Amino acid sequence: MLTLSGVSRKYGDVTALDGLDFTVPDDRYVSLLGASGSGKTTLLRVIAGFEEPDTGTVSFDRTRLDGVPPHLRDIGFVFQNFALFPHLSVRDNVAFGLRHRAKAAVRDPKEVIERAEAALDLVGLKGFGHRGVGAISGGQRQRVALARTLVTEPRIVLLDEPLGALDANLRARMCDELRAIRERLKVSFLHVTGSEAEALTMGDTVAILSGGRIVQDAPATRLFANPDNAAAARHLNAWNILAGQGTGAGFATGAATFALPPHLMPRGAGSLGVRFDQISIARPDAVPEGHLSFPARYLTGEFNGPTALAFFRTNDGQLVQVVDHLGQPRLPEMTEGATYALHFHPDQIRIFEGAA
Secondary structure, eight states: OEEEEEEEEEEEEEEEEEEEEEEEOOOOEEEEOOOOOSHHHHHHHHHSSOOSSEEEEEEEETEEETSOOGGSEEEEOOOTTTTOTTSBBBHHHHHHHHHOOOSSOOHHHHHHHHHHHHHHTTTTTOTTSSSSSSOOHHHHHHHHHHHHHHHHHHSSSEEETTTTSHHHHHHHHHHHHHHHHHHHOOOOOEEESHHOOOHHHOOOOEEEEEEEEEEEEEHHHHHHOOSSSSSHHHHHOOOEEEEEEEEEEEEEOOOOOOOOGGGGOOEEEEEEEEEEGGGGEEEETOOTTTTTTEEEEEEEEEESSSSEEEEEEEETTTEEEEETTTTTTTOOOOOOOOOOOEOOGGGEEEEEEEEO
């Protein structure tokens, strides 16, 4: 089990990691989701040993790793740009770590070839060993980078946005293959991404990095349905967040004041969260009884194949999104510039305590 305790890393006045606590269990696929500049790559580099934390500890199975050189940590790293050697064949790229690692380097040429070919077979590249890396596709180069990491049998594999350079169809296929490979090997993968869809698809557990800290980690289905805080909800790109303040009249936001049930009313500042797919739309005079609502002006729609997004602007200028699943459409025809009532049942909201 990989454990980070109180890890901080600064670059001048910029804090990339801020007293971060994080655990990657054994035999688990963990997705790490964060926005650009959130410190995702810094976190991977600290785990791998390419950088040292300013404070805090990194350990594996209770053995301290901070201060240990990268090549002695027994951690695999798949770089975003693959970092393959262009002058070497596919097989020699994979075999490089076996021949040159600091501990237990493999000297027997026959064993090197056998293990390199076995790693290529594992990632679906049997028969590609003789090719040059410039003569294969981007998706195949990604698999070579993965094979080069796996051939050394690391205790954990770090993947830095490994699907970012692939086209959409290949990304979907590689998602399935990465999960299948991990399950066969029974080692943990820590997969860093800025895509909420990719994180939720890949991870048995999804951790969200925001403000230099892990703001929540949970199974993907639980995280999506019940984020613990507004920061986690925002990163999922599926929740509208309305910041406000509990008052005697209700929960006051810039969009509207909501008469919340007493058990939902936050103590002071807080946020109301409602998912894109749980908002319905009606004329201002046709809100169903018992529903909460707020007025918003319809801006435009966006067709995405099986779904469509509708964009609205609240009275205080906040952008609100509503999703419609076209297999079971539920939204009415709307006129751009017209004002509608966006409504939802109180059971469908999440209230987050504290300032947004």
